[in-house]
Amino acid sequence: MGVSLKDVAQRAGVSIKTVSNVVNNYQHVTPQMRAKVQQAIDELGYRPNLTARHLRKGRTGIIAFAVPELGNPYFAELAGAVIDAAAQHDYTVLVDHTAGLRERELLVCQEFRSHVIDGLILSPIHLENDDLLARQETSPLVLLGEREYEAPYDQIAIDNVAAARTAVRHLLDLGRRRIAFLGSRTGRERQPAHLRLRGWREELTAAGVTPDESLVVATDGYGRGDGAAAMTALLDRGIVPDAVFAYNDLIALGALRTLTERGLRVPEDIAVVGFDDIEESRYGAITLTTVAPDKPAIARHAVDRLVERLAGGPVAEPRRIRPGYRLVVRESTGATAPGLREGLPASDSGG
Template sequence: MRVGLKDVAERAGVSIKTVSNVVHNHPHVTPATRARVQAAIDELGYRPNLMARHLRKGRTGIIALAVPELGNPYFAELAGAVVDAAADHEFTVLLDHTRGEREQEVLVSQGFRANMIDGLILSPLELEAEDLRSRTDDVPLVLLGEREYDLPYDHIAIDNVAAARSAVRHLLGRGRSRIAYLGARTDSANRPAQLRLVGWREELTAAGVPAPDDLVVPVGGWDRDEGARAMARLLDSGTRPDAVFAYNDLVAIGAMRVLHERGLRVPWDVAVVGFDDIEEGRFGAVTLTTISPDKQAIARMAVASLLRSLSAGDEPGGRELTADYRLVERESTLGRR
C-alpha cells in the first residue's frame, strides 16, 4: 500500500500538518522535530504524490521545452539545466525539437500539446511575430534566444552584440588584427548570427581596425562540417586571417580541424574563439576559448517566468530578461602554459 502523510505522522508522533511542513521545507519546524519526521519518511519510504498535488491546483505538473536541435550540445546542455530547474519546483519537462523549421515552431507555439502541459519554453529560429500574434492557445509561453517579437511573452536572451565584442576585444588584445567571422547569415537582421556579426564589426571599428567583407564567411548551418567548409573556403580564397571568431563552438571546432590539416598552428598562426562553451571545447587537443552564456541562469529564469505566468493568471508578460555571459580563455588563444 502507498505510504501517506498520515502514516508518517503516526510513526513520528506528530500531526499531519507538521509532516506536510517538513515535506515542503517550511521554516517553522524545530530541528529535532524535522529530524524525527525525516527519519520516519526514510524508514517508511514515503514519496510525495506530485501528480495529485498538481491536479489539486488544476495543473498537469508538466512543462514543455522546444529547441531547434537536441543533437546540438548547447541545446542539450540547456535542456539539462531546464530539467534541473523545473525539478526544483516539482515539475517534469517534456522535450521536443523543431529542427528550426517554421512550420514545426508554429505547431508547437499554437498548442498542439496544450492539454498535456502547464507551460511552454520555446527557442525559435524561424518563427515570426505574426505567427505569435495569431496564437489562440492560453498556455503560458516563454521565449528564448535573440528573435525580437515585441509581444506579451517573457523573452530571455544574452546580449549577443556585447558578447561578440568581448570575443573580438580579447583577440585584439592578443595582438591580432585580421580577425575573420565564421557564421554570417544574410536572411535576417535580428538573429544571433547577425547580432554577433554586428558586434564583430563594432569592436573592430572602435579599435580602428579594418573589417573587410572578405573576412566575413557565410555558412549554411552551424555544425562542425559547416565550420570546416567555411574555413577551407576562406583559406582557398587566398585570404589569411590571424584570428577567427566563430558563430559557435561547433563551427570553431570544424575550423580548427582545417587549420590543423593546412599546417597552421592554433593559436600561434591563427587564434580561435567560439561561442556557447560546450563540453567538447574543453577537451580537444587544443582547448577552445569561448563565450560562455550562463545556461543555468537562462534555465532558472525561464522556469521562473512560466511559474510567474501560472500564478499571475491573465497578467500579461512581455518582459525582456537578460542573462549573463563570460569569456572563458583557453589554449586556442593563449597557447599552452
C-alpha cells in the first residue's frame, strides 16, 4: 500500500487538511507548519496521486503540444521546454505532429483528442483566422509560432521583424553590404519568412543600402538541403554576396556546406547568420552566429496561460506575448571566442 495523506498527518501530528494544504501549495500555511509536514513527507516518501487530483477537478492532467515538424531541432528543443514547464504544474504533455498539413492542423484545432486532453498548445502554419474563429471547442488553446493571427486566443511569439533587423544590423556593422536572404516563401504576408524578410529590407533601408531583390532566394522547405540548394542557385547565377542571413539555422548550415564546397571562406569571404540557436549551431566545424529566441520563456508563457485558463478563474482578455531573444555571435561572423554574446534590449512583454 502506498503512503497516504493520513499517514503523513499522523507522522507530523497535524490534520489531514493541513497536509493537503501543504501538498497543494496553499499560501495560508505558516513556514513552520510547512516545514514540519514536508519533513514527514520526506521521511515517509509520500507521492501525491496526480491522476486522482486531476480527476477530482474534472481534468485528465494531459495537455497537447502540436508542432509542424518534430524532426526540426527547434521544435524538438521547444517541446522539451514545454514538457519541463508543464511538469511545474503537474501536467503531462502529449506531443502531436501535424507535418505542417492544413487538414491535420484543422483536426488538432478541433480537438479530435478532446476526450484525453485538457487544453492545446498549437504551432500552426496553414490555419487562417477564419479557421480559428470557427473553432467550436471550448477547451483552452494557446498559439505559438511567429505567424500573426487576429483571433481570440493567447499568442506567444517573438518580434520577428525586430529580431531580423538585429541580425542584419550585426552584418552591416561588420561592413557587409551585399547581404543575401535565404528562405523566403510565397503566400501569406504574416508568415515568419515574410516577417524576417521584411526585417531584412527595413534594416538595409535604414542603413542607406538599397535592398537587392536578386539576393533573395526562395526555398521549398526549411531544411539543410534547402539551404544548400539556395546557396548553390545564388552562386550558379554568378552572384556572390558578402553575407547571408538565413531564415533558420538549418538553412544556414546547408549554405555553409555549399560555401565550403565552393572554396569560399567563412567569415572572410561570406559571413553567415542563422535563426533559432539549435544545438547543432554550436558544434559545427564553423560555429554559427544566430538569433536565439528564449525557448524556455516561450514554453513557460504558453503553459502558464493554458493552466491559468484551465483554473477557471477570471483571466485577462487574450494576449499577445513577446518573449525575448538574443543574437549569439560565433565564428561564422568572425567571433574569436565561440559563445560570445551580443545582448539585446528585448524582454518578455505582453501585447
